[in-house]
Amino acid sequence: MKKTLVTLVSMLLVTGMLAGCGNSDTANSANGGEKSNSGDKVYKIAYIARAQSDSFAAWLANAVKEEAKKYPDIKLEVFDGQANDDKxxxxxxxxxTNKFDLVIVQPNNGEAQRPYVEKVIKAGKFAITTNARISGIEGASSVDADPYEQAGVNARAAVDQIPQNAKVVVLNGPSGNFHADKRRESWQKEFFDKRPDVQIVGEQIANWNKDEAMKYMEDWVQANDRIDAVISMNDNMAAGAIEAVKDNSKFDGMLAYGVDGTLEAFQLIKEGKMTSTCLQNAFELAEKLLDTSNKLLTGAEKQVDTDIGNPLITKDNVEEYIALLEKAEALK
Structure with missing residues (x-):
């Protein structure tokens, strides 16, 4: 009797193990999606952030995580590239390798990431590049803003704001980065070409980084008796330059321009220490990223390329946007 009972239990255990293996084998759909406990298809998305230490990149990553909660058929994982191309x-x-169905890449250096995004496509997976897009990859989608116009709304205002024969400094993002290059091109065409009287007394690549910008500004302050304006390709670097002169009365009234619309920039604009920024709304980017992901994964679209708007934020309207950024801070 005991022997019969042991045999029966053993058979049940084997049957259960085989059933478990069968469920595992059928968990992946034909196009890579897993199945949830309810049997619904679940897609795996990898979001690879440029650098979580970057205030805007952190806002965007957090907004993407929050937006993904609205999609029960999507499982999102966020990874930090730490501003390092190799990583x-x-x-x-x-x-x-881990068979994510879709990979969203926020490039550190678009050209450095290009061949790896191409590998995603060759592996039969979906790829979206964002902030900044990598153009010209067949089969890849993109969700971004227009970096030329982001800088342009600032530059066109600066034509009338920056005084005659002004001395200015320029802080650039990484060379080869689509947003960095296009924003600098826009400042050239929309401002410097129209204001030949303006002298650039310092220009450096500060890699979107506040601390690097602060160090360059400290050097420029030592070398120049005045600096009338800081022209920065993002808010983080503009904030670093402003920090470097905060206790120096010689630079009271210095103008400063940025892009992104971080909470720090909004506070500086409110306090009269920064002139303007262009809002790059991470919530809007996140909405479009998840909507695009859903369309690609469900077969509604094969490729999507879309942009968000470029509102200019100044002391006249900054109060309207502070609540938006406070919401962003709450996600951290």
């Missing part, structure tokens, strides 16, 4: 490229390769 980011390795993460893209790992996403392929």
């Amino acid at each position: 980011e490229n390795s993460m893209i390769e790992n996403a392929i």
Whole structure:
């Protein structure tokens, strides 16, 4: 009797194990999606952030995580590229190896990430590049803003704001980055070409980084008796330059321009220490990223390229946008 009972239990255990293996084998759909406990298809998305230490990149990553909660058929994982091309490229390769259905890449350096995003497409997976897009990858989608216009709304205002024969400094993002290059091009065409009287007394690549910008500004302050304006390709670097002169009365009234619309920038505009910024709304980017992901994964679209708006934020309207950024801070 005991022997019969043991045999029966053993058979039941084996049957259960085989059933479990069968469920595992059928968990993946034909196009890579897993299945939830209810049997619904669940898609795996890897979001690879440029650098969580970057205030805007952190806002965007957090907004993407929040937006993904609205999609029960999507499982999102966020990875931090730490502003390092090798790390980011390795993460893209790992996403392929780990069979993510879709990979969203916020490039550190678009050209450095290009061949790795191409690998995602070649592996039969979906890829979206964002902030900044990598153009010209067949089969890849993009969700972004227009960096030329982001800088342009500032530059066109600055034509009348920056005084005659002004001395200015310029803080650039990483060379080869689509947003960095296009914003600098816009400032050239929309401002410097129209204001040949303006002298650039310092220009450096500060890699979107506040601390790097602060160090460059400290050097420029030592070398120049006055600096009339800081022209920065993002808010983080503009804030660093402003910090460097906060206790120096010689630079009271200095103008400063940025892009992104971070809470810090809004506070500086409210206090009269920064002139304007262009809002790059991470919530809007996140909405479009998840909507695009859903359309691609469900077969509604094969490729999507879309942009968000470029509102100019000044002391006249900054109060309207502070609540938006307070919401962003609450996500951290």
